[in-house]
Amino acid sequence: MTTHEALQEVETLQFSARLNLASNLRLFYLAASRETAVGVLAASLQHDPDEMRSVLLTRILDLSRVTVDPRYRHPSDAALAVYLWLLGQFSPLGVVAAEVIAQTPQCWWASRVAAPILEQAPTTNQASGEIADTVLAAVQNSNTASFEIVDAVGQGAPDAASLEQPGESSESLALAGLVRARSKVTRLTVLPMAA
């Protein structure tokens, strides 16, 4: 199974059905760890961590922006949860993804995976410019790229004034600011804008 096939598998109804047999988060992780596709993605993360982190974050950004029927659970809840679980092993980027998921409506498993990541989110200068680069790449790769960056904490991060400059979108300015800030960014929130 290729990485691409693994991503496709994680987003199927059948995969979701298998993971939704779980009755708690511990069983959810157990069920996920039994899945071949999850094993393939985990191996890819070890083999090419930079590329796979960007891919996973891109998928999270795309899936989080899908229009959700308010009567039902988010259709990609299980996939979001698994992507975040994998990404959360690289905690600074996991925080970015967890922030996105915390704002995504109708999530069940994904919000449960996000909660401990956000509770343990670093508040000091533990992150690096790697976050900004990966987020920038993920947003640029996203099929539905229109994201609002609502919070970026850290020395050199874009301030409110820079976001209000006319002629450029707040998104591009914020991303540019993040890249300039590099190692000084400590925490970032990226929210999908309404479609």
Next chain:
Amino acid sequence: MALIIGRGGENDPLALKLETLQRNWIENEVTPERSPDEMRAAIALAMAGRPNVVLRSASSRYDCMGLPFASRRTSIAIDQWDLIRVDDRYRQIQEGEALAGDVVIYRRDGFVNHVGVVNDRHFGDNGLPIITVLSQWGYDGEYWHPVDQVPDLYGNAVEYWTDRKPHP
């Protein structure tokens, strides 16, 4: 940030007011329903290769704990079993003593993973009890099933508990 602090607690808007007999809060959260397509896939998975499993209801609003302890209105985290067991005065019984309405607990690696309600018990030709259970599988549907026919994720039925009061 939309992160809920105290999830399932008294301030969680998704929680129903639910208490034990000792007036302790039971953490709970009404689960969003799954879409018809997702539910169809879940039912197909649950019933594949299990001819004796019968679907009773295709709701995702509750989980296995919510079925017996909240009348199918909400989901209750499985770690609340110890609180409910003590506060509601459940006592453990032998498999052969189980009657309709008693609770069966499934464990895997020592952890409680699944809860069901005994629906029927009779004795086979070999004198051993044959037990049918009603339980919600994950969040994807409620099934009648032989006690030993559940997803292997749940482990085995190892304990029976009852809140029945003996005849005075």
